[in-house]
Amino acid sequence: MTDTAIEAAALGRRFGRRRRPALDGCSFRLPAGRVCAVVGPNGAGKSTLLALAAGLLRPTDGSITVLGQAPAASRERLAYVAQNKPLHPQLTVTGTLRLGRDLNPRRWDAGAAERIVAEGDLDPGARIRSLSGGQRTRVALALALGKRPELLLLDEPMADLDPLARHQLMATLMADAADRGTTVVMSSHVVAELEGSCDHLLLLGGGRVRLAGPLDDLLAAHTLVTGRAGDPLGPHTVVESRTTGRQLTALVRPTGPLGDGVQGDRPSLEEVVLAHLRSPDAPPLLLDAREAAV
């Protein structure tokens, strides 16, 4: 049994020769059992990365392995929910779950899928086309979790949900994943919703990996510095620095003790992500979980 859920090496995918590649030279490793957030602005390559991991697209450069195999060979062991939650509108909720049973004959857990549907007070006889966005998302998640995946890939799972539905579904999802040690990879551009539930981060920008690693280690590697304008930031790697009047605010990766008169704070996830998105030229930081665990 492999302890790596996803490993990408110089992974690239372009759509058409003239267009900028959607993904370009991405290398990272995601250990099994993590809940990983894939963050980035629109067009960063999040959906392309998830589709590559799900075996729906073929990489044009580099390689990606999922659960130790090519994505197509891991098809039975992973589940994927696309951004628009595609389901057959003419089927009922029960019919949709039967579809899951028919198409996953070796893995289907009808009880788990029905439980997720029942928690949402859904009428099993209702047609998919009559459901609200949140209810459709719930059915799509039931279909994904009924498969008992070892790796669950979710593309913007909560994008079109109200805060209450988002909270409920996230709780359902996290409880199920924790019970079974499922590796979860979910993309989002709403950073705040991920902070409580994820322990691994992959930040994409312009098709490249900007940050990758365990969330705590990534946060610990950064310091939010406040001081007077003109204070030297010295040998540290500066991700972003801004001066407002005589006040200096900067996000740095310290390489040693901070200088005198400079105050350092632990940044929030949102501060780290936003600083990297605002400065596309900041060097990437890739922390491998194996090294970081030492």
Next chain:
Amino acid sequence: MSAATVGAPTAVRRFPEPRGLFLAMLRVHRSALLFWAALVAVAVGALLWALGPGADSAWAEYRASGCGGDSPNLGCDLPGPAHGRYDTVVACASGLLAVLPVLTGAWAGGALIGRELESGTARLAWTQSVTPARWLAAKLAVPALLLVPGTLVITLLHRALWASDSHLQRVLGWREWHDDSVFEANGILATAHPLAALALGVLAGLVVRRALPALAVAALAVMALVYVLDDVRPHLWPMPPGTPVLMHRHPSSHFWPLQLVETGIVLAVAALATAASFALLRRRTGAAV
């Protein structure tokens, strides 16, 4: 470690995989299946009626108006109401076979493939335990398995009708064995044409990837194929030297040679379209198996 033993699957394996895929296909395309069943029922009912009561009353009317004897009677060229009904019903049944290829192609391009790629439900299937290639195989095999018996039953009834009532049809229906609709309905072409249309529709759906444009492209492609086939049909089997190559110049003994050559061509088109579909899907998803 094989995929089947990892992760302690909780569900007992109820069905072998092909059966599950087959059930899923029937579930997703249930309305098309019911439509096809209704179409076959209508055609079979029409032909059975024409074979029995329809032909009887047409003959009775024919004889009652003093025709059918040896003496020529100009009025016998004008059909009465009973014969009109008979002729309409037979024309409907064979016309149904004539439009079936276009219907099949349009459905295959639009609903079977195009809509699934456009809405993303194809990706939903490919991330269950089904590879894209198997999904495509099911998309081709299940409709083909349902098309073949339906068209064969209609063809057999049409042949029975043609054998028993050919005199009636020729006397009053102005229908000949080499008319396009009669020629197709009386042989295996009635089965081969829809199969080629299915393959062309699937290819159109995979190329265009959107439901409505794929429906239009598939319908046009099938119409073009049928049009070209109608045009080249007389050339598919050699005539005795010196006769102009026209369909009605062929002796009726050329029926089966003409049928078989055209069936070969049509099935080759179907095979090419199927191979192109698999190659295209494989190139796009990169999926082996």
